Amino acid sequence: MPWQTLTDLALAHDVRIAVMRLARRMRAERSESPLTLTQLAALATVERHGPLTPGELAGHERVSPPSVTKVIASLEGLALLTRTPHPSDGRQALVAISSAGAELLREDRRRREAWLARRLATITPTERAALRAIMPLLARLASE
């Protein structure tokens, strides 16, 4: 059905533009953070997926093992995550987020959401309701 396909492509274009622009704007709101984006991403992944080995972290972040070695070392130096020996395999290690690391992530997210909340305050309650209603759909689109 060509008509449907065309409509989807046009909508896809609009969604892409709007989402990318919003994401860029929100990402810019991180400028005062003491960590680089690389460090923030790794820290957030460790928080989300619990204690994991360097290899697992590399897999999640889609970076090479040497890269992950470096970012782990820097975050460990800042006491934002901890390294402990693997209980059953001497070759591996387990990295976990520290309370300071979790606090830093909370603060970082709070700062980014503050800007968005200010923007949301400028639209009408009806518009907010429509936005809220569409959230599950957006989440579903992103889930692989």
Next chain:
Amino acid sequence: MPWQTLTDLALAHDVRIAVMRLARRMRAERSESPLTLTQLAALATVERHGPLTPGELAGHERVSPPSVTKVIASLEGLALLTRTPHPSDGRQALVAISSAGAELLREDRRRREAWLARRLATITPTERAALRAIMPLLARLASE
């Protein structure tokens, strides 16, 4: 009004998660592109804002003049943009996108939108309509 503020913060959280995740997923769809993200961004800016000086490009991309010098040189080397002398100021230059550059951007966008269009094909017509209706609002939220 504290109630309203709390509601906005919760909504802001949901929007941030959904938008960031979608953006990340769409960005990943660029993996086969021959250009780096830096080059793609500069090329897209030159296309969008017409011929501009290196200084103007640096301002738009929010990078330093030396960085812009490098990316311009690389893109000029690939014949994706052109450099011409400024008509009235010998210190400046004007960079503009070439037809090959515009074609590359078209192809890059087509590839990214193809994934999103496939995703959109999996939701119901009613949901698509709701999504379409919310697009102007998303665009408005992102505009400064």
Next chain:
DNA sequence: TATTGTTATACTCTATAACTATA
């Protein structure tokens, strides 16, 4: 003298290749 852009230099992030320790 001020402005625009480039060159010189350094630091971060990333990768591949070589190496060490453990399984």
Next chain:
DNA sequence: TATAGTTATAGAGTATAACAATA
């Protein structure tokens, strides 16, 4: 011998400082 991780090294991308050309 295979696997997990680190170290060695190299290549982008970015910045600040110093410089050259033009206004």
